[in-house]
Amino acid sequence: MSLSSQSTFDPLQDSRWKAVVERDAIADDHFVYAVLTTGIFCRPSCPSRRAKPENVRFFARADEAAEAGFRPCLRCKPQAASLKQTQAQVIIDACKQIEAAEELPQLDALASSAGLSPFHFHRLFKQHTGLTPRAYGAARRAEKLRAALDGGSDVTTAIYEAGFNASSRAYDQANEVLGMTPGAYKRGGTSACIHFAIGTCALGHILVAQSKRGLCAILLGDEPDALLKDLQDRFPKAELIGADPAFEETVAAVIGFVEAPRIGLDLPLDIRGTAFQERVWQALRNIPVGKTVSYADLAAQIGQPSAVRAVAGACAANALAVAIPCHRVVRTDGSLSGYRWGLERKRALIDREAQAAR
Numbered sequence: 001m002s003l004s005s006q007s008t009f010d011p012l013q014d015s016r017w018k019a020v021v022e023r024d025a026i027a028d029d030h031f032v033y034a035v036l037t038t039g040i041f042c043r044p045s046c047p048s049r050r051a052k053p054e055n056v057r058f059f060a061r062a063d064e065a066a067e068a069g070f071r072p073c074l075r076c077k078p079q080a081a082s083l084k085q086t087q088a089q090v091i092i093d094a095c096k097q098i099e100a101a102e103e104l105p106q107l108d109a110l111a112s113s114a115g116l117s118p119f120h121f122h123r124l125f126k127q128h129t130g131l132t133p134r135a136y137g138a139a140r141r142a143e144k145l146r147a148a149l150d151g152g153s154d155v156t157t158a159i160y161e162a163g164f165n166a167s168s169r170a171y172d173q174a175n176e177v178l179g180m181t182p183g184a185y186k187r188g189g190t191s192a193c194i195h196f197a198i199g200t201c202a203l204g205h206i207l208v209a210q211s212k213r214g215l216c217a218i219l220l221g222d223e224p225d226a227l228l229k230d231l232q233d234r235f236p237k238a239e240l241i242g243a244d245p246a247f248e249e250t251v252a253a254v255i256g257f258v259e260a261p262r263i264g265l266d267l268p269l270d271i272r273g274t275a276f277q278e279r280v281w282q283a284l285r286n287i288p289v290g291k292t293v294s295y296a297d298l299a300a301q302i303g304q305p306s307a308v309r310a311v312a313g314a315c316a317a318n319a320l321a322v323a324i325p326c327h328r329v330v331r332t333d334g335s336l337s338g339y340r341w342g343l344e345r346k347r348a349l350i351d352r353e354a355q356a357a358r
Helices: 015-021 025-029 062-067 083-100 107-114 118-129 133-150 155-161 167-177 182-186 224-234 245-259 275-285 295-301 308-316 343-356
Strands: 032-035 040-042 056-059 193-201 204-210 215-221 239-241
Touching (some): 015 025, 015 056, 083 107, 107 133, 118 133, 133 275, 193 224, 215 245, 275 295, 275 308, 295 308
Parallel strands (some): 193 239
Antiparallel strands (some): 032 040, 193 204, 204 215
């Protein structure tokens, strides 16, 4: 395709022009722009002199611009991997190294393999995954242990399949990774104590449940019985303790947070999910009150831009309504998508937080 055959349009009407004007590096992985007068194409973040908007054309990929007859900029090298892509690959490789190791590698060793200083690597890892390297390793080990126990393995076999080299290590960390001993988890939560209460708030009925580790469920709905059944399904053999006066203060704090999200929720959470889910949930907790992001944005924030559907699945698996604010995620066009507690509640939460942020 010749340069002269490119269709003409006004880039000022295209949101990508704003990214070029602002030299937005976040947009580098989404498109390139070409300049008719120079025959060169660049990344949005290229520091070269800005072209006139009427001379600019956009392409989704560098190879499309090259096929159209444009040459790559020697300054920003748009055909090479972007810094963001390079960093994401470094973290992907580190995650694989952690998952393959029998013992969690030391921070210095992980940083050395990545060619970075320990400080820089630690910051970059948390930026991309939402977890520290040690927390990621613990989450992956917990995921493997749960999968082995759920798959029918006996406790001893499951412990070794999960990467623990000694039963004592597994039991020492069991409360942290499972919320109970491996044996109790195997028996469906037998001997685990879950305190709960059901109340009402502006969004309808609310069930709040707490294990020894912290809040393990905040459920919203129209029918109290349905909320209790949901909790029973999650902890089929745990001892569920209701009507505990000492628990009322915790419930009141959660309801207060639902009504006024800016006050925050200074209570420990018992978060139980896969390593991927925990990365998504941590990213959700970093979204400021009054703000929303798209599923694509969230996937990009955790360093996996192609995992949009998996991110949506992690949001749907969240059992801690509001505390892990999955309601702050919307479609790319800003419209609302599925919410396990109903779209009306999602809209109400977003509207209430928008007002609170003003």
